[in-house]
Amino acid sequence: xxxxxxxxxxxxxxxxxxxxxxxxVVLMLCLVPRPGQGGLIAGLCLLMIALAAGMSATLGHVPQxxxxxxxxxxxxxxxxxxxxxLGTALTVLMSGGYLRAENTDKGEYYxxxxxxxxxxMIMVSGTDLLIIYIGIELQALSIYxxxxxxxxxxxxxxxxLKYVILGAFSSGLLLFGLSLFYGLTGTTQLGxxxxxxxxxxAQDPMLILATxxxxxxxxxxxxxxxxxxxxxxxxxxAPSPVTGFxxxxxKVAAFAVVLRVLMQDLTALDPVWRDSVVVVAxxxxxxxxxxxxxxxxxxRMLAYSSIAHxxxxxxxxxxxxxxxxxxxxxxxLVFTLxxxxxxxxxxxxxxxxxxxxxxxxxxxxxKSHPGLALITLVLLLSLAGIPPTGGxxxxxxxxxxxxxxxxxxxxVIAVLFSAVSAWFYLRIIMLMxxxxxxxxxxxxxxxxxxxxxxxxxxxxxxxxxxxALFLDVAQAAASAGLG
Amino acid sequence: xxxxxxxxxxxxLPAVGAVLVPFLRDAQTARWFAFVFxxxxxxLAVWVLVGFDASSAAMQFGEHYAWVPSLGxxxxxxxxxxxxxxxLLTTLLGWICVLASWTSITTRVRxxxxxxxxxxxxxxxxxxxxxxxxxxxxxxxxxxxxYLIIGIWGGDNRIYAAFKFFLYTLAGSLxxxxxxxxLYFNGGQTFDVLALMDAEYPFTLQVWVFLAFLVAFAVxxxxxxxxxxxxxxxxxxxxxxxxxxxxxLLKMGAYGFLRFSLPxxxxxxxxxxxxxxALSAVAIVYGGFLALVxxxxxxxxxxxxxxxxxxxxxxxxTFDTMGLSGAVIxxxxxxxxxxxxxxxxxxxxxxxxxxxxASYGGLIKAVPLFGILFAAFLLASMAVPGLNGFIGELxxxxxxxxxxxxxxxAGVLGALTGAAYLMGVYRxxxxxPTAAPSEAPLWDLNPRELLCTLPLxxxxxxxxxxxxxxxxxxxxxxxxxxxxxSLPVVTP
Numbered sequence: 001x002x003x004x005x006x007x008x009x010x011x012x013x014x015x016x017x018x019x020x021x022x023x024x025v026v027l028m029l030c031l032v033p034r035p036g037q038g039g040l041i042a043g044l045c046l047l048m049i050a051l052a053a054g055m056s057a058t059l060g061h062v063p064q065x066x067x068x069x070x071x072x073x074x075x076x077x078x079x080x081x082x083x084x085x086l087g088t089a090l091t092v093l094m095s096g097g098y099l100r101a102e103n104t105d106k107g108e109y110y111x112x113x114x115x116x117x118x119x120x121m122i123m124v125s126g127t128d129l130l131i132i133y134i135g136i137e138l139q140a141l142s143i144y145x146x147x148x149x150x151x152x153x154x155x156x157x158x159x160x161l162k163y164v165i166l167g168a169f170s171s172g173l174l175l176f177g178l179s180l181f182y183g184l185t186g187t188t189q190l191g192x193x194x195x196x197x198x199x200x201x202a203q204d205p206m207l208i209l210a211t212x213x214x215x216x217x218x219x220x221x222x223x224x225x226x227x228x229x230x231x232x233x234x235x236x237x238a239p240s241p242v243t244g245f246x247x248x249x250x251k252v253a254a255f256a257v258v259l260r261v262l263m264q265d266l267t268a269l270d271p272v273w274r275d276s277v278v279v280v281a282x283x284x285x286x287x288x289x290x291x292x293x294x295x296x297x298x299x300r301m302l303a304y305s306s307i308a309h310x311x312x313x314x315x316x317x318x319x320x321x322x323x324x325x326x327x328x329x330x331x332x333l334v335f336t337l338x339x340x341x342x343x344x345x346x347x348x349x350x351x352x353x354x355x356x357x358x359x360x361x362x363x364x365x366x367k368s369h370p371g372l373a374l375i376t377l378v379l380l381l382s383l384a385g386i387p388p389t390g391g392x393x394x395x396x397x398x399x400x401x402x403x404x405x406x407x408x409x410x411x412v413i414a415v416l417f418s419a420v421s422a423w424f425y426l427r428i429i430m431l432m433x434x435x436x437x438x439x440x441x442x443x444x445x446x447x448x449x450x451x452x453x454x455x456x457x458x459x460x461x462x463x464x465x466x467x468a469l470f471l472d473v474a475q476a477a478a479s480a481g482l483g
Numbered sequence: 484x485x486x487x488x489x490x491x492x493x494x495x496l497p498a499v500g501a502v503l504v505p506f507l508r509d510a511q512t513a514r515w516f517a518f519v520f521x522x523x524x525x526x527l528a529v530w531v532l533v534g535f536d537a538s539s540a541a542m543q544f545g546e547h548y549a550w551v552p553s554l555g556x557x558x559x560x561x562x563x564x565x566x567x568x569x570x571l572l573t574t575l576l577g578w579i580c581v582l583a584s585w586t587s588i589t590t591r592v593r594x595x596x597x598x599x600x601x602x603x604x605x606x607x608x609x610x611x612x613x614x615x616x617x618x619x620x621x622x623x624x625x626x627x628x629x630y631l632i633i634g635i636w637g638g639d640n641r642i643y644a645a646f647k648f649f650l651y652t653l654a655g656s657l658x659x660x661x662x663x664x665x666l667y668f669n670g671g672q673t674f675d676v677l678a679l680m681d682a683e684y685p686f687t688l689q690v691w692v693f694l695a696f697l698v699a700f701a702v703x704x705x706x707x708x709x710x711x712x713x714x715x716x717x718x719x720x721x722x723x724x725x726x727x728x729x730x731x732l733l734k735m736g737a738y739g740f741l742r743f744s745l746p747x748x749x750x751x752x753x754x755x756x757x758x759x760x761a762l763s764a765v766a767i768v769y770g771g772f773l774a775l776v777x778x779x780x781x782x783x784x785x786x787x788x789x790x791x792x793x794x795x796x797x798x799x800x801t802f803d804t805m806g807l808s809g810a811v812i813x814x815x816x817x818x819x820x821x822x823x824x825x826x827x828x829x830x831x832x833x834x835x836x837x838x839x840x841a842s843y844g845g846l847i848k849a850v851p852l853f854g855i856l857f858a859a860f861l862l863a864s865m866a867v868p869g870l871n872g873f874i875g876e877l878x879x880x881x882x883x884x885x886x887x888x889x890x891x892x893a894g895v896l897g898a899l900t901g902a903a904y905l906m907g908v909y910r911x912x913x914x915x916p917t918a919a920p921s922e923a924p925l926w927d928l929n930p931r932e933l934l935c936t937l938p939l940x941x942x943x944x945x946x947x948x949x950x951x952x953x954x955x956x957x958x959x960x961x962x963x964x965x966x967x968x969s970l971p972v973v974t975p
Contacts, residue, residue, distance in 0.1 A: 366594075370505070377627075386627060386653075387620035396616075396660070400554065403664040408691075411664070415657035422653055426630070426646065434634045434642055468551045475553055 009066035012059065012073045015052040015081060016121050022048030023114035030107035038096055038105040042448070045092045045110045049117070053085045061477065069189050070128035075477030076264075076329070080124045080256045083333050087249040088117045090340045093452040095241040097444055098347045102150055102239065109149060113245065116142035120253035127265070129178045129188040132257055136174070136221065139253060140167050143246050147238040153353050159237025166220075166230040174217025180210035190265040197268040211272040218261070221254040224284040224310045235303035240350060240357070243299055244343030247306045248336040255313060255332055263317065263325055264481055270320075277314055282413055284311030289421040298346055298357045301424055302339070305383060308421050309335055312398060315414055319401035326478035327397040330471060334390040334463045338382040341456030345376050348443050348453075361441055365432040368440035373432045375457050382460045384425040385418055390463030397471070489534075490544050490560040493527045493570070494608045496520060497577070501600035510592035514585055517596035521578040521603060528574040528607075535567055537956045540963035542613060542677065543567075550617075555673045559614040564960035565741060565811055566610045568953070569734060572818045573610065575938065576730045577603045580723035582935035583826050587722055587833045588636055595636060598628040599723060606731050610738065615663045615674040622735070623656050629724065629732070637719040644712075644719035651712040655702035662695030666747065680746045680967060689751035696744050697755075703736030704792050707766040717785035718838075722829025725781065729788055730822035734814050737795045741811070745799065746967040752800070753968075759800040760886065764893035766793030771900030775907075779838045783904060784824050787864065790897050791817050797894065798879035801886045802968060808954065808961055809878025815953070816863075816871040816946060823860040823939040827853070830932055837920035840911050844918035850927040854913050856936050863943045865905045866898060871946035 010017070025048075026041055056078050063074035091113060099105040119139030126132035144167065148160025182188055184206060185196035200207055220227040235243045262269065288308025295301035309331075316328035349361045366373035382391030395418065402411045463470055500520035507513045536543060542561030550558045562570065580599055588595050605625045612618035626649055634645030667674060670682035684692070702709045713733075717725050745752050770789030777783035795817070798810030830853065831846070832838060847854030859870070866872035876898060884891035919925055928936070946953060 370594075381627060387623050392620070392623070397554075399660065400664055400667070403661065404668050408661065408665065411661050412658065415661060416654070419650065419654040419657055423646070423650060426649060429630075430634060430642055430646070433631060434645075468553065471551060471553060 005068075008064075009071070012064055012066040013071060013125075014055045014059070016118050016125075018048060018052045018055060019114055019118040019121065022051075023111050023118065026107055026114065027111045030111065033107070037107065038099065041107045041110050042092050042096050045114060046089055048114065049085050049089050049092070053082060056081045056085070061480065063480070065127070069191060070131045071125050072127045073125060074481055076256075076259070076325075076481040077125045079329055079474060079477045080252060080332075081121055083252050083336055084117060084120050084124065084249055086333075087245065087252065087336045087340060088113060090336075090344075090452050090455060091241050091245040091249070093448040094244065094340070094344050094347050097446040097449055098239060098241050098350060101350060101444060102353055104150060109146065112142045112146050112149075115139075116146065116245070117249065120249055123253045124256040124260075126257075127190045127260070129181065129190065129193070132261075133171075133174065133178060135253075136257070137171065139250065140171070140221075143242070143250065146242045146245070147234060149242065150239055150353055153237075155237040155356075156239065156353065157237075159234045162230060163234045170217055170220030170227070173213055173220065177210055177213030177215075177217055180206065180213060184210060190261065194265045194268065197266065200268055202268075202271045207269075208272055211269050212276070214261070215273050215276065218254065218258050219280065222251065222258060222310055222313075223254075223307060224280055224314065225287045225307070226280075226283070228284070228287065228307050228310075231307060232300045232303040235306075236297055236299045236356075239353065240299065240343055240347045243302075244340050247302070247343075248339050251306070251310070252332045252336060255328060258317065259325060259328060263320065274318070277318060278410065281311050281314035281318060281410070284308065284314065285414060285417040286311075289417045292421065292424045295424070296359055298359045298361070298428070301359065302342065305421065305424070306339065308417065309383075312395065312414060312418075315402050315410060316398045318407065318410065319398065319405045321401070321405065322475065322479040322482050323397075323401040323404060325482060326471070326474040327394075327401045329474040329478060330397055330463075330467075331394040333470060333474075334382070334394040334460070337456045337459035337463065338379050338389075338391055341379040341453060341460060342376070342383065344449055344452045344456060345372065345379070348372065348445060348449060349441050350444060351442070359428060359431060360437075362428050362431040363435040363437040364440055367436075369443055372443065375453055376432060377429055378457060379460060380425040380428055382464070384422040386422070388461075388464045390460045390467070393464050393467040397467075488546050489527060489531055490562065490607075490611045491546055493524055493531070493574070494560075494604050494611065496524050496527070496604070497600040497607070498604035501597045501604065504593050504597045504600060507593060510589075513593040513596045514581065517600055518578055518581045520600060521574070521581055524603065524607070525574040525578055528571045531562065532567060532571055532956075535562070535564075535956060537564070538959060540564065540959035545613075550614075555667070555675075556616045557614050557675070558617060559675060560611040561613045562611060563963075564956045564958070566738070567956065568811075568815050569610045569731070569738060569818075570607055572734070572815055573603065573606045573731050575942075576726055576818070576822050579822070579826065579935045579938070580726050582931055583726065583829055584721065584723045585931060587829065591635065595632070595723075598632050602628045602632070602727060606727075606735075609735060613676045615666070615676060615679065617674075618676070619656070619660060619663060623653075625732075626652055629727070632724040632727075633716055633720045636721040637724070639719075640715070641719045644715040647712045648716040651702050651709070655699040655709070658695045659699035662692040662699075665692050665695070676742070684748065686750050686754075689748040690754065693744060693748045693751035693755060696739065696748075700736040700739040700744065701762075703739065704733060704796060705736070705789065706762050706793070706796060707769055707789065710766070710770075710789050713789060714782050714785040717788075717825075718779060718781045722825060722832070725825040725829070726822045729784070729825055730818040733788060733792055734818055737792065737799065737810070737814050740796065740799050741964070746964060749968045753802065756800045756802065760797060760883075760890050763793045763797035763800065764890050766790065767797065767897030768893050768900070771897045771904070774904045775900060777904075778840055780828050780840050780908065780912075781825070781838050783840070783908065784821060784828065787901065787904065788817070788821055790901060791821070791864075793897065794876055794879050794894065797883055797890060798875075801879075801882040801890075803882040803885055804961065804965060805878045805885075806882030807964065808957060809875045809882060811957060811961065812946075812950070812953070813872075813875030813879060816875055819939055819942045819946075820860055820863045820872055823936065823943070824857075824864060826936060826939070827857045827860060830928070830936075831857075834923070834925055835919055835921045839920060840908060842918065842920035843912040844915045845913070846917070846925075847913040849917045849919070849925050852927045852933070856928075856940060858909060858913055859940055859943060861905050861909050863947070865902050869947045871943045871950075873947060874950055
């Protein structure tokens with residue numbers, strides 16, 4: 001590795017370096033606490049994210065490998081990184097008001113967010129199984145702490161503890177799978193692994209075992225049945241902005257890894273995992289949609305809704321091809337926008353983390369805050385997949401990819417569960433518009449939350465009304481990535 | 484009229500209105516605003532009808548812009564001799580709905596008018612759309628304002644009814660979406676309706692797509708056994724909601740058969756025709772019998788709709804020129820008549836707050852103007868010769884006898900039952916000693932109420948006595964449909 005290679009590698013990993021340096025700077029600032037520096041720190045975070053985004057955008061879409069094949073910058077990784085920046089920036093915007101309301105406005109929060117972001121970025125760009133693992137751990141460790149950030153709140157502490165234990169367990173599964181692959185192929189690099197597996201026998205028990213462990217570890221991170229049990233408790237206990245962050249940024253990064261490993265590189269494993277993923281996808285949509293019907297806590301409900309969306313995303317993986325890949329990419333962008341938008345609304349309605357977030361907080365919202373109710377209506381309709389919102393188009397494109405690959409039965413199952421899941425989104429709309437309450441919700445509006453709501457709302461509508469703008473980017477990246 | 488995108492204008496005018504209404508100062512301004520916008524929309528529809536070339540079966544007033552080029556989705560509009568009438572019907576009922584809600588909706592008026600305006604833009608769009616995805620988006624988006632109209636301003640059991648309406652329709656339309664995708668991948672990767680009509684599909688595929696479409700359209704029509712949402716939705720909806728539901732939304736199901744199932748899937752349509760005819764016959768008789776025993780006037784009209792819509796699907800699947808034109812005529816006329824009946828019920832309900840048939844009596848003496856109009860609409864719904872309901876029902880019955888004696892017999896039985904329950908309403912509510920369910924004095928129609936009933940009675944009489952203009956515009960498009968179904972064209 002000579003000097004020019006090192007220079008190029010550093011340049012390609014520039015966005016990661018910016019984010020990590022930013023995190024360190026913010027950490028220093030926290031050492032000299034001053035009252036009211038939360039705003040300054042949040043602004044600094046946004047600046048760093050914007051710098052990283054600018055850098056990512058200039059790096060281009062031609063696949064370029066760095067660090068001797070351990071790291072790559074291509075259209076897909078750039079696309080996902082931009083979604084990650086968007087999700088993190090929105091989370092930063094949403095956090096300030098919440099943290100002040102909960103009296104935990106500490107700078108460390110933002111440091112951890114930036115570290116989690118850098119972990120997610122490494123996951124997206126890693127082309128070596130160990131690098132990917134390091135990214136996963138960096139992201140997960142930061143989120144463990146964030147989940148328990150409300151130190152005096154027992155639910156938050158409980159959630160953090162559960163997450164640490166289950167997260168460690170799933171990392172164990174993943175590592176075991178990786179070590180089996182290393183044993184089979186003698187390398188951890190994805191490209192070399194793919195070459196070594198080129199003429200592997202799909203019936204080889206060792207290969208099946210390795211694939212299943214790898215799959216279990218990844219699906220655990222994604223949060224689909226049967227590895228979904230951790231989600232509802234942790235979603236409920238974590239501070240609301242953190243829940244929003246992990247349900248979008250965490251999911252996007254985990255799916256990016258799944259796509260990179262299973263669709264782009266280790267395509268030889270396809271016959272090994274296909275049947276089990278079909279079962280997993282169907283069970284996930286079923287469990288997510290059906291269990292969400294009976295939830296009375298909005299964050300728990302969104303946890304199950306997010307599980308159901310995860311099942312739908314797996315369908316894009318099953319559809320395969322560049323359309324399948326692009327459909328997952330588009331879906332994740334839309335999901336980030338609409339889900340974070342709804343979390344912004346939840347934060348607005350926050351009545352104290354000790355009390356929880358019952359869905360009845362939404363009662364009569366249309367009367368007391370008609371504008372906010374309308375925004376929530378659009379976001380909920382998008383989550384339910386009703387046109388002309390982005391949620392509809394995202395689902396439509398996944399279904400189109402699925403039908404095009406001839407898996408019509410799966411598509412029919414998917415739309416039926418999609419109809420079931422409409423019920424619990426509609427129930428919130430019903431509470432807002434058709435329910436009366438004596439205690440109209442108090443709304444904690446801050447300028448930065450306003451911005452976050454506006455961005456998510458406009459994004460949700462734009463992806464539905466002018467989907468071509470976003471679709472073309474995803475399609476170009478996907479077909480170049482598979483090329 | 485090249486250059487003026489009339490159809491887009493008709494869709495966008497109410498849509499823009501819907502965006503603006505929430506910013507208005509008070510309820511009264513919102514009412515006038517909605518009325519002006521919807522009436523202007525109606526005038527546009529009249530303009531389109533006047534400029535319509537009656538000798539052609541081609542799509543007219545076409546517009547086409549690329550939307551999502553990489554998937555072949557485009558914004559494509561156009562009208563033929565069939566859809567032009569439904570656009571007229573929709574826009575006519577639109578402003579009538581505003582007048583009908585003038586005093587009966589007093590809470591959250593601006594939101595209500597927003598919903599009405601949004602609804603109108605979407606409904607006109609559905610009838611104009613010539614791209615499957617555009618059609619689907621508009622069709623599905625319609626659920627939202629309708630859900631809110633029923634759920635916010637409806638009766639006591641409104642939330643149940645609104646949920647039922649939404650979920651039934653949603654489940655049906657999602658399968659429709661899969662059907663669209665199947666056609667897309669087998670018909671040359673385009674969502675252009677006309678191109679998909681010209682493509683040939685293998686028989687098995689046609690069967691599956693037909694079934695997927697059937698669920699969506701059968702829910703909307705509604706056909707037995709998927710009709711159970713209708714009585715709930717109709718009874719709970721406010722007057723304007725009932726008018727839109729009965730007048731336009733139900734027609735969309737039948738329009739779907741006419742526009743998509745028949746021309747795109749001719750072999751499957753022929754294959755399933757016996758089943759469709761049987762289901763229609765069941766709907767006619769079953770709906771009629773249920774209507775016979777209703778005590779709630781809105782429920783009675785709802786079940787009569789099930790029965791009358793049965794005539795329409797029966798006519799469509801006879802594959803006979805008479806049956807098809809009868810069905811389309813019946814679609815339009817049912818929209819007018821049933822819309823008018825719900826309007827009348829709404830007007831009287833506003834005075835007495837009772838839907839119980841037995842609590843009324845002798846209205847023709849107490850409120851003569853209302854009584855006469857209500858009587859005329861009841862007679863029209865009964866298909867009395869000289870009023871608009873007659874010709875459609877007659878053509879469908881004639882065609883039904885040509886296909887199967889049993890279907891014809893069911894039709895006759897349905898028509899007789901219809902006469903029985905509508906006569907029952909007529910006798911109980913209009914004749915006999917005067918009775919009203921409340922102490923409050925009844926008052927006859929005021930000018931506003933007359934203004935919203937008179938155009939409807941005009942159509943009732945006009946189409947009863949002189950339906951020729953209607954048929955002239957309709958015929959080329961129907962002939963074209965017969966060709967698509969590879970059936971001989973017989974001009975009556």
